[in-house]
Amino acid sequence: AQTVTQSQPEMSVQEAETVTLSCTYDTSENNYYLFWYKQPPSRQMILVIRQEAYKQQNATENRFSVNFQKAAKSFSLKISDSQLGDTAMYFCAFMKPGGSNYKLTFGKGTLLTVNP
C-alpha cells in the first residue's frame, strides 16, 4: 500500500517570504500522480497543484511550485511571496492509476501560518 508522509506538522512564515513544505511517499509504481491540496479555515479542500510522475518538469501554478524528486520519492511544495490567505492546512496526496481504484491517499497534513 502507498503511504504519504508529511514530516512537518506545523510551519510558520512571514508575509512575502518563501516557504517549503515537505512530502515523501512510498510506492513501487513507476506511473502515478501527486497533488497538493489546501484546506483553509473554511475547511473546503482546494487543489493547489498537480504533478504527473512521468513528467520530469516540475509543475508551477503562479506562486506555487513543486520540487519533484522521483528517485528520492520526494514532492515538496514551495510557496513564494506568502500571503495571509495562504494560511491553511496543506495536504500532499498520491494517486496510482490502474485497475478500478483511483483513490487519493493523503498525508496527515502541515498547518501553515502566514504572519503579518
Add this chain to the structure above:
Amino acid sequence: DSGVTQTPKHLITATGQRVTLRCSPRSGDLSVYWYQQSLDQGLQFLIQYYNGEERAKGNILERFSAQQFPDLHSELNLSSLELGDSALYFCASSVGDRGLHGYTFGSGTRLTVV
C-alpha cells in the same frame, strides 16, 4: 463555490441513530467520492461511484452505505452511529472515473455524535 454541494453542513445526533449525508456533484461530473476526515485517522477514502455504479470501496464500515442516483447526486448513509464516527465527511467529484486531474471537493458535513 466549488460547484460540489453538500448538505447539511452540520449534524448533531445521538449514538445508535442513523443519518443521511447528501452530495450533488459539480455539473458534468460523473464520479462521486466520499472521504472521512478525523483527527486521528486523517483523510480516509470511503467509496466511489461512477455514473450510478459503485466503482471502488475503501475503508468503509459495514454500518455505512452509499448510492448514486440517476440525477448523479449521492447519499452516504451512516447507521448505528458511535462516538468514533464523529468526523468531517467530504464529497468530491470528477468528470471521468479516474480523477487524474484531481477531485473537486465540497465543503463537507461536520457530524457530531453525542
